[in-house]
Amino acid sequence: MTGKPGNWSQRLVNWARIKSPWITIFNSGGCNACDIEILACLIPRFDVERFGILAKGSPRHADILLVTGPATLKQASRLRRVWEQMPEPKYVIAIGACGAEGGVFHGLYHVMDSVDSVIPVDVYVAGCPPRPDELINAVVTCLGLLAEDIAHGGKEWRQKKAPVSTDTVNPVGEVPV
Amino acid sequence: MSVLSEMLVNLLRKPFTILYPTEKVPIPDSFRGRVAITDEKCIGCSKCSLVCPPQAITMVANLREVEFKGKVLVRKKKPQVKVFRCIRCGLCQRHCPTGAIIVVPELSRTGTDREVVVT
Amino acid sequence: MIDPLTLNFVTETMKGFGTVEPAGKNRFRITTTPDRLRDAIMHVQAMLGCDRLITVSAVDNSRTLELHYHFTGQHRTVITIATGLSRDKPVLATLSDLLLPAGLYERQIHDLFGISFTGHPSLKKLVLNEDFPENEYPLRKDWKPAPGRSYGGTKERREPL
């Protein structure tokens, strides 16, 4: 249901979308530190409810999926399924070094090395773990992206602009020594 | 009762929240954040890339003369750090002989392109 | 609080089960054979008052697969019972009925080292993902992931758009 900002109702929906990002958290095999830092965003010190961010248990209700961890072989299929359960429009933020490139687990035999090899990722956050303020920055970046996508009539324009890599080879094998 | 009193006290107190984007969260000087490289100091010894646990540092070709302990050396390589792979462990800083690569107390970035590097 | 055990006492008690040697601070290792393992453990529990199993560790020393059962008790001394299994056909009777927590450690060792524990109630894949290839035991010394080979999990890989 992404549409061009034409009539007032569409504009209203777009405005609401930016003002009310609900998140759901998925740990794809990380060390929990990132998850704890995400939870730390909800607490009084940072209180992301100020931005309308609510953590939801059901992926059906969420707009943004926060993925932590390097996607272990076992979690990869679950991650994919959770992502599929989310209603459009949906965005994915890969948290930490793990989410981006496997971090310290890069090349281990039981990880996929990046969330991106399982589901399309929109925003990356550096750090291991990122501080809560960096996570807030990430969500803000994601919202900026959302606004930009809306302006271009949907998420597809970005994918057209930068085609994703099409490698299907399992990264396992390059175990760093 | 302690719950109720705490609730009422909180209701009247100023919230604990740091209004993040407008107010900055204090970052201690010891915070290990972004990796920064001072190109003039680096002698291209590759030590940092050897100790880096996630292998975030690759040595890329870069010819340059550098001064080290009063001598002028010609280095062939310089380090390049993948921002999103770095785990901010600070080992590169700990093992660099010249202090060319350090982790500075600043936040790293968020972005859509994971191939970003620092050189 | 009971005093720590002494080498003499342990050697005396465990006579007939294998060699006893000190292995670090306040820790003794008893090396025994697989067939005497069960008796040795019951003996340690009964005679040395070791009522807690700390963990079961497996080590591949390239010749044999070693199993180490670490116990402790009120006396605070750690007693390790070690045994070696052949790498070609590592089989051992399960101890999960005797030591309740061992059931989990055994499944984990089965996955990573390929030691089969006969009589275990459900020796199924545990650590590795479901479609990890059979007969590949990652923690064996000679195991290396083959480049380009699939170790499961790939069927859910992101489809190219």
Added chain:
Amino acid sequence: MDPLLLFIYIFLFPGFLFLFAYALTFEYLDRRIAARMQHRVGPPFFQPFADLIKVLGKEVIDPDGVDRRIFDAAPLIALAAVMTAYLYIPIVGISPLAFEGDLVLVLYLLALPTILLFVLGWLSRNIFSAVGGVRAVTQLFIYEVPFFLALLAPALMAGTWSISGIMVWQQQHLWCLFLQPIGFVVALIGLQAKLERTPFDIPEAETEIVAGPWTELTGRRLALMHLARDASLVCGSALVAALFLGGPQVPWVISPAWLGWIVGFILFLVKTLAVLLILSSIKVATGRIRIDQLNRIGWKYITSAAIVQVAIVLAMNYWWVRA
């Protein structure tokens, strides 16, 4: 009442439009108060509105093998039921639709959303939803009895089944809050349970069954259901305010009539907000109890408290009111 006024009453003020606005304000205040009590800032004022609009605009996903028509209809029916109930509750003076016995109708309509939630949960073919749905009806049976009894007490005392009638009676005598403090507490607890808020959020316990019957709701269904929930919060507090706090009735005579209406309306706002404050505090101060504990507590304490209250009222009727 002439048709135009009636139209305005039903659809604009204090009808549906006001109901929606007030429901969203209520949710905002609820979240804000909770946030402040937890020592944080809380959401901005437009948050419930933005949430509503956003959810309305999201994709609607049909769980496999469910009857889409029921799934679409149930939230609508729930919302309609609450909206209808709302029309009978006095907001500014006496509702023009009031009739003898409207209290029973309102109570029935307010119970409808829970039953529909159960139906949704049961039909979702999702285990979490089903368990949540079953929990919702179980809970319904537990709290509905004391809640009815507690609201019955003012009716008995006033000798009428009409909400407006009870209000007028309080005007002449004394607020039921003072006459029946036990009933008031039971009514608040029942309301909290009806709205499935902590400590009675058992049917949607996030950590146990994800979101209960809500798990599979997406898009406009979720939005409508949510709106129905917020509207019942308004209706419930308005009902309690009318039955126990004298509703929008102004204790002294004000002329002209329109000024009296405005004052009454302000009184209504103040009273419902007071009820909301109490409900929010309960929410913040407690954890969730278990369904078996609710069962025990509900029957043992809450129901008996309600029965005691009714007995007291009957006795009072005999000795005091009739005398």
Added chain:
Amino acid sequence: MTEVIIPIGPQHPALKEPVNFRVVADGEKIVRLELDLSYNHRGIEKAAEQRDFIRVLPLLERVCGICSHSHTTAFAKGIEEIMQLEIPPRAQYIRTIIAELERIHSHLLWLGVAGHEIGFNTLFMWTWRDREAVQDTLEEMSGNRVHYGMNEVGGVRCDLTPAQVRAALARLPLLEERVQKYVGMVNEEETMLLRFRGVGKMTKQEALAYGAVGPTARASGVACDARHEDPYLVYAEIPWEVVTDTHGDVYGRTCVRIGEIQESTKIVRYCLEHLPEGNIRVATPKTAPTGECLSRYEAPRGELVHFIRTNGTDKVERIDIRTPTLANWTSVAMCLTGQNIADIPVIVAAIDPCLSCTSRITVIDDREKKKNAITFDELRERSRARWHAEERS
């Protein structure tokens, strides 16, 4: 009502980490449960055999995001024992300070999560708010809120400046006052008592037989604490006590943890005040001699064991990590049978599971000696199929 199977996890709001239980429930009562915990296996033990002592520490730190210091200390301590190194007292004190701060933060975190599990979000908000003070201290001292990176073989990486010591000392009174408040809340708040008392009971004998460790065991009256049984760092020379409780239920575990927060606060204060002067590390050889070591460490959740074998190179030959959560799972499975569905999160949370290190077990119901088929669980789809089948029958 027929038996229903409720899949919990791998992605479930109660547990941030992946774990998969399938709870077989009859109405609201749990008949038996099937656990499948191995979603986080990454292969750290193998990788640790391939990295040298410098690079392996950040890896081990990331076994777990809560007790990151525990893993590195356990490892460094083990290697130092094999190398026969004596690390300077100042380094020992600094390690202890970080370890105890970590325990405080972990227990506060746990208290909040336990509150959250029973829907008492306010407690979650408050404890986590106060936990920030500990996190700030840790961040100031080490440079990261979670993965402190404090340890290296032979000592610690950064020294404490007097200003840091002062700042840390200044934060302690507030913390003590807050913890005192929580003691009150836990004992007064009715809904919490309702949910914690008598839930997940475990006797002393059961705790021993099922190999429970840490606060889980201590709440059942088993005074096991690696800091006491096998004193390391400075625990032999400073005053402190093992906290135990006899309730044996979730309430008891809460009391033990709160007691430990208070105890740890005292230890931190003592160490900060008695911080000796001197070096913070010693020169270490690059390689370790052939040897082996069983390094025991009392992590916040219980005894953590690293079994380390070296072979004369700069890498370990084998490291076997036995984490407290792994040791506690057997007892959880035991506790859960016969309880309410609503109690699952509380009981499971009561052992404070951090699954990233542990994710590898399927617990079978030992009590009934029943073999539970643990099949590949296609989360929702599967459960839905089950549901259909049951409905039809």
